[in-house]
Amino acid sequence: MAHVDANSGLSTKAVHAGQRPDPTTGAVMTPIYQTSTYAQEALGHNKGFEYARTHNATRAALEGNLAGLEGGKYGLCFGSGLAATNALVQTLSASDHVVCGQNTYGGTFRLFDKVWRRHGLEFAFVDATRVESIAAAFTPRTRMVFVETPTNPLMQLTDIAAVAKRAHAQGITVVVDNTFMTPYFQRPLELGADVAFHSVTKYLNGHSDMVGGALITSDDALHEQLRFLQNAAGAVPGPMDCFLALRGTKTLAVRMERHDENARELAMVLAKHRKVAKVFYPGLPDHPQHDLAKRQASGFGGMISFVPGDGSLEAGRAMFDRFRLFTRAESLGGVESLVCHPASMTHASVPRERRLAMGFADGLLRLSVGIEDLRDLRADLEQALGAV
Numbered sequence: 001m002a003h004v005d006a007n008s009g010l011s012t013k014a015v016h017a018g019q020r021p022d023p024t025t026g027a028v029m030t031p032i033y034q035t036s037t038y039a040q041e042a043l044g045h046n047k048g049f050e051y052a053r054t055h056n057a058t059r060a061a062l063e064g065n066l067a068g069l070e071g072g073k074y075g076l077c078f079g080s081g082l083a084a085t086n087a088l089v090q091t092l093s094a095s096d097h098v099v100c101g102q103n104t105y106g107g108t109f110r111l112f113d114k115v116w117r118r119h120g121l122e123f124a125f126v127d128a129t130r131v132e133s134i135a136a137a138f139t140p141r142t143r144m145v146f147v148e149t150p151t152n153p154l155m156q157l158t159d160i161a162a163v164a165k166r167a168h169a170q171g172i173t174v175v176v177d178n179t180f181m182t183p184y185f186q187r188p189l190e191l192g193a194d195v196a197f198h199s200v201t202k203y204l205n206g207h208s209d210m211v212g213g214a215l216i217t218s219d220d221a222l223h224e225q226l227r228f229l230q231n232a233a234g235a236v237p238g239p240m241d242c243f244l245a246l247r248g249t250k251t252l253a254v255r256m257e258r259h260d261e262n263a264r265e266l267a268m269v270l271a272k273h274r275k276v277a278k279v280f281y282p283g284l285p286d287h288p289q290h291d292l293a294k295r296q297a298s299g300f301g302g303m304i305s306f307v308p309g310d311g312s313l314e315a316g317r318a319m320f321d322r323f324r325l326f327t328r329a330e331s332l333g334g335v336e337s338l339v340c341h342p343a344s345m346t347h348a349s350v351p352r353e354r355r356l357a358m359g360f361a362d363g364l365l366r367l368s369v370g371i372e373d374l375r376d377l378r379a380d381l382e383q384a385l386g387a388v
Helices: 012-015 055-071 081-089 106-118 131-136 158-167 220-234 239-249 252-272 290-296 313-320 353-355 374-385
Strands: 073-080 097-101 121-128 142-148 171-177 195-199 211-215 278-282 303-308 338-340 363-367
Touching: 012 055, 012 252, 055 073, 055 211, 055 239, 073 081, 073 220, 081 106, 081 195, 081 211, 081 220, 097 106, 106 121, 121 131, 131 158, 142 158, 211 220, 252 278, 252 303, 252 374, 303 313, 313 338, 313 363
Parallel strands: 097 121, 097 142, 142 171, 171 195
Antiparallel strands: 073 211, 195 211, 278 303, 303 363, 338 363
16 A cells, blocks of 8 residues: 555545555455445454445545545545535534525525425524624524535635634534535645535546535544434445546546636636626635635635626526537536536526525526636637627
């Protein structure tokens, strides 16, 4: 097994953490342990594996890999990002209170507002760009703060260290959705968060060919609780999906560099274009939280949102339908560039009045900038703007 420790670089951890050559054959890549059950050597004696919902060696390798990347003690993988979110919520009890950023992923909002509210949990959706707004929402029953930073799709930031300090003073758990930044650019646990959350589907996998979620923590008690829920509720990923994600994380560092490089250039193109009303990208100097972005992350990532023309649905549709190289699709974080219309796709479950109140125009478009040649991406972006 390659020597990897806490002092190893992230690129080294991405390739080696949590993995060792197969003890049977010496295979360098972790095998796909495609089995539902395991033979016992004798009554009450096994090789550490009993049933695949509880234990799978491919999944264990991915969990170790992601824990290494985020600098946490424990990684837990789930069948989707929402399954991971659901496991977090299941650590709570009826009448508990959660403070959540208002510009959260539509699926997270739907799960909190339409599902768990019916089971007695309470949620406050606040402006998470302001630490005071988060702290003001705390009640004696607040047990968790859940924030995305940057948010989807308005690219708003939360000061992780400041929120963790305020929350921990009252014994409140802090969860940070790090999907957009990945541990390559942002390290929530090192900034004080208790849990780093990921939709593994996105950048960690990076190839748009599996769905998964992950939670990384160093809290022993919380890990024990989450591990119990992972097994008890059973929302685990299959070994093939774990294998694909492990394949993806090996190139995380080089991919994220290219995503970031391309997005910075395209964000500047959009910021200077006369047919663009507003650009949401933390890497632009005029982003209201540009200084925070530089302080708590080492890059700006590959996600850009912008408002074409007058921000109307018609302006957004005209441009959306014109793209040729950017694929019109939901999701993000793959090597290919995607364009999304969040109001009708990823955030359709968020009421329109709530969206508009946040500055989320009907025609807003979101780009997941891939790793293609920059000149080709720029040409497609500029020709699509011609429809506005």
